[in-house]
Amino acid sequence: MHLFAKKSVALLAGGLIAVSLSAPSFAADKTLYERLGGKAALQAVVGELWNNVAADARINGRFKHTKPEAFGGQLVDFLCQASGGPCQYQGKDMKSAHTGMKLTDAEFTALAExxxxxxxxxxxxxxxxxxxxxxxxxxxxxxxxx
Ligand code: HEM
Structure with a gap:
């Protein structure tokens, strides 16, 4: 075999090994964060969630003093970290963040919907x-x- 051809075969084999080592064997190996599509996808979902909440008369009164950008950023970081992503949520824990609000089951369901x-x-x-x-x-x- 020509030296150049030998070299390309070796390179090709090396490439295949690298690919098979780095590719996850099961989709389940990926974090929820990765499967959701990463930070940009979370930002898009949280933006849309904010639109839905703002239009939802069951709960929008709860957020009348909330600044969407700051809150959205906190929520993205929280969801990113909780789903296995690389973010560090710097806000309050969920108990402290909601203490004093006396949120109801129905309001929780509204947010989930x-x-x-x-x-x-x-x-x-x-x-x-x-x-x-x-x-x-x-x-x-x-x-x-x-
Ligand atoms: C598991 C469900 C929930 C999660 C993961 C969540 C997450 C958060 C986070 C990350 C913050 C920001 C805390 C901070 O900045 O330190 C926050 C604040 C807040 N949450 Fe929730 N929340 C949930 C349920 C709810 C529900 C059901 C309501 C009302 C319907 C609600 C109303 C609020 C309000 C009014 C604030 C304060 C926003 C502001 O700074 O003006 N949350 N929540």
Whole structure:
């Protein structure tokens, strides 16, 4: 074999090995954060969630003094960290953030429904939607009735 050809075969084999080592063997190896599409996708979903909340008479009164940019940024960081992403949420923990609000079950459900609407708008698959809602549900006790 010509020396050049030998070299290219070796390079090609090296490339294949590198690819097979770096590619995850199962999609399940990816964090929820990655499967949602990373930070840009979270920002899009949170932006849409904010639109839904602002139009939702069941809960928009709760946010009448809220600055969307600051709150949206906090929520993106929180969801990013909670879904296994590289962000560091710097805000209050969920108990402290909602203490004194006396939020109800119905208000919690309203926010969950507004979240599902936003996830649907961006065609987030059922599996990932289930994981997002499961994560929110696991925090319900910290958020409601405090
Ligand atoms: C599991 C569900 C929820 C999560 C993950 C969540 C997340 C957050 C986060 C990250 C903050 C910011 C805290 C900070 O900046 O230190 C916050 C604040 C707040 N949340 Fe929630 N929340 C949830 C449920 C709710 C519900 C159901 C309501 C009302 C319907 C609500 C109303 C508020 C309000 C009014 C604030 C203060 C916003 C401001 O700074 O003006 N939250 N929440």
């Amino acid at each position: 507004d979240t599902i609407k936003a996830l649907n708008k961006f065609k987030v698959p059922a599996k990932e939607q289930g994981e997002v809602i499961g994560m929110l549900a696991s925090l319900k006790g910290d958020v409601v009735g405090r």
